[in-house]
Amino acid sequence: MHRYKFVLYRPLQLLPVLFGISVITFVLVRLIPGDPARVLLGTRATPTAIARIREQYGLDEPIWLQYFYFIENLGRGEMGKSILYKIDVLKLIATRIEPTLMLVLTSVVLSILIALPMSAIAARCQGRLPDHAVRIVSTMGIGFPPFWLALMLIIFFSVQLDLFPVSGYGETIPEKLWHLALPSLTIALSLSAVITRSLRAAMIHSLRSDVATAARARGMPEGIVFWRHVLPNSLVPTINLLAVNIGWLIGGSVVVESVFALPGMGQLLVRAIFSRDYMVVQGVAMVFACATVLVNFLADIITVTVDPRVKL
Amino acid sequence: MSAPAVRLPVSRGLSRWLGEHLSLLAGAGILAFFILLALAAPLVAPYDPVAQMADVRLQPPSLAHPFGTDNFGRDVLSRVIWGTRIDLQIAFIGVAFPFVIGTLLGTVAGFFGGIVDTVFMRVIDIILAFPFLVLMLSIIAILGPGLASFYIAMALVGWVSYARLVRAQILVLKNSDYAVAAVSLGFSRARIMFRHLLPNAIAGSLVFVMSDAVLVLLNGAAISYLGLGVQPPTAEWGIMVAEGQPFVTTAWWITLFPGLSIVFLAFAFSLLGDALGDLLGVHE
Numbered sequence: 151m152h153r154y155k156f157v158l159y160r161p162l163q164l165l166p167v168l169f170g171i172s173v174i175t176f177v178l179v180r181l182i183p184g185d186p187a188r189v190l191l192g193t194r195a196t197p198t199a200i201a202r203i204r205e206q207y208g209l210d211e212p213i214w215l216q217y218f219y220f221i222e223n224l225g226r227g228e229m230g231k232s233i234l235y236k237i238d239v240l241k242l243i244a245t246r247i248e249p250t251l252m253l254v255l256t257s258v259v260l261s262i263l264i265a266l267p268m269s270a271i272a273a274r275c276q277g278r279l280p281d282h283a284v285r286i287v288s289t290m291g292i293g294f295p296p297f298w299l300a301l302m303l304i305i306f307f308s309v310q311l312d313l314f315p316v317s318g319y320g321e322t323i324p325e326k327l328w329h330l331a332l333p334s335l336t337i338a339l340s341l342s343a344v345i346t347r348s349l350r351a352a353m354i355h356s357l358r359s360d361v362a363t364a365a366r367a368r369g370m371p372e373g374i375v376f377w378r379h380v381l382p383n384s385l386v387p388t389i390n391l392l393a394v395n396i397g398w399l400i401g402g403s404v405v406v407e408s409v410f411a412l413p414g415m416g417q418l419l420v421r422a423i424f425s426r427d428y429m430v431v432q433g434v435a436m437v438f439a440c441a442t443v444l445v446n447f448l449a450d451i452i453t454v455t456v457d458p459r460v461k462l
Numbered sequence: 463m464s465a466p467a468v469r470l471p472v473s474r475g476l477s478r479w480l481g482e483h484l485s486l487l488a489g490a491g492i493l494a495f496f497i498l499l500a501l502a503a504p505l506v507a508p509y510d511p512v513a514q515m516a517d518v519r520l521q522p523p524s525l526a527h528p529f530g531t532d533n534f535g536r537d538v539l540s541r542v543i544w545g546t547r548i549d550l551q552i553a554f555i556g557v558a559f560p561f562v563i564g565t566l567l568g569t570v571a572g573f574f575g576g577i578v579d580t581v582f583m584r585v586i587d588i589i590l591a592f593p594f595l596v597l598m599l600s601i602i603a604i605l606g607p608g609l610a611s612f613y614i615a616m617a618l619v620g621w622v623s624y625a626r627l628v629r630a631q632i633l634v635l636k637n638s639d640y641a642v643a644a645v646s647l648g649f650s651r652a653r654i655m656f657r658h659l660l661p662n663a664i665a666g667s668l669v670f671v672m673s674d675a676v677l678v679l680l681n682g683a684a685i686s687y688l689g690l691g692v693q694p695p696t697a698e699w700g701i702m703v704a705e706g707q708p709f710v711t712t713a714w715w716i717t718l719f720p721g722l723s724i725v726f727l728a729f730a731f732s733l734l735g736d737a738l739g740d741l742l743g744v745h746e
Contacts, residue, residue, distance in 0.1 A: 289729065293725050293729050295721060296680075298724065301717050401593050401594055404599070405687070409707075419596065419599060420688055423599060423602070432600075
């Protein structure tokens with residue numbers, strides 16, 4: 151049990167980071183040139199509305215007191231109203247979390263399904279043709295722009311084969327998954343390139359490890375050595391790689407949601423930037439940052455669980 | 463009779479050298495091709511990249527227009543060639559600012575240690591908590607769309623990776639014998655940092671420059687695609703893909719060629735990164 155002690159004290163260590171995230175998101179909106187109240191309400195705001203906002207956020211007070219009000223509002227689950235949607239930003243974001251979460255999860259699952267066989271073939275044929283092919287494909291795959299890859303997939307799967315929808319999101323779970331097919335494939339193709347490069351190296355390392363040699367010496371067939379010893383040992387670095395790349399994954403989802411008009415947080419962010427809905431920009435940035443911190447914390451817990459040697 | 467005996471090992475050595483440095487040669491070759499294309503754009507491009515020709519709208523690839531034309535009748539090949547200038551600039555400037563700022567800050571933080579180092583590391587942790595593209599977009603939202611905003615946002619956000627890389631190296635190197643010797647000789651701190659430690663600490667950052675160039679190119683093109691970077695009618699690959707999107711089912715050539723250009727330029731940077739990593743003995 152004592153290996154899991156970090157689960158208790160890590161959140162305390164994360165407090166400075168969470169404090170920093172709140173400062174940056176606070177500063178983001180305050181940096182906009184001009185009167186913040188006018189910026190937040192738009193150009194056609196009435197003087198009474200501006201006065202109300204000035205009072206609500208204490209805009210006439212010193213900046214550190216304004217920050218205190220910002221945190222106090224956050225504690226009550228309020229960040230301020232979206233100009234466009236007229237509801238509180240955090241409530242608005244809550245309605246947009248599900249599509250983004252589903253997109254990220256399906257992309258990760260799909261990319262592992264692509265990367266596992268690719269890296270297994272490459273590692274077991276190291277230095278031969280299949281290995282070279284996998285290395286070239288994965289080196290190239292990293293450079294595929296997601297917005298362009300999405301359109302190419304649309305041409306092939308939607309226009310030529312008429313298999314998947316081009317945009318939108320469904321109501322039921324099968325409908326949602328059907329709409330997520332192309333968006334998650336877009337992200338998965340890039341992500342699997344990243345995973346394959348690391349997984350291939352990890353597998354080559356474990357194929358040569360003492361564990362694998364000992365298993366072979368006991369007469370275990372190569373296939374079983376691979377499934378029972380090589381694969382589990384190679385997966386630990388991959389979990390960490392996924393956690394490190396969560397920021398990149400979120401960035402990809404922002405772009406892909408915009409291409410496929412998926413009603414997630416990324417699409418909300420991009421639309422908010424165009425409509426100068428700064429409170430929404432601030433809120434989405436903060437929620438994404440907290441999600442990144444949370445994912446890294448979860449990855450630590452998973453690593454400790456699957457690998458008993460790791461101590462944090 | 464002796465001539466072939468002498469020539470054989472030489473040619474074998476050469477082909478072996480070529481084989482071992484294939485990714486270096488291929489990467490440098492593709493990058494050189496794009497740089498030449500960018501420099502020679504006015505000479506090579508068959509048409510004006512922004513000239514609209516109403517009579518040749520949405521033409522498929524032909525001899526007159528090898529990459530076809532877009533919905534304004536602009537020649538896609540010429541726009542791809544001129545776009546090389548902007549996208550190479552995005553990759554170079556987008557990497558240069560963070561590289562210089564991050565290396566300087568990381569060297570200073572690692573060398574002095576103590577409170578300076580702690581403060582820098584905390585700031586880095588906080589910036590890294592934000593997804594890169596999300597923080598970039600938030601800063602561009604405040605500064606307003608455009609390439610200048612993109613470069614400023616890159617400088618504000620991108621330096622953290624370089625600072626972390628070089629700081630970790632400096633922390634190890636500052637206790638090495640030659641550093642201690644330099645201190646005992648009475649050299650100034652600046653001289654020890656930048657003449658003795660930095661040249662030995664920089665290898666990892668130089669390799670990272672190449673993989674970072676891929677990310678910067680993709681992010682720059684993505685931000686232009688979203689409409690927040692390069693503005694029309696400028697020819698840039700990301701915005702060309704966005705402009706071709708409404709016609710993707712009927713006129714695929716408008717989006718295909720600028721996208722492929724991004725893929726090949728990114729591939730060149732990746733290959734150079736792998737090759738540099740092998741040459742300098744650095745692995746992630």
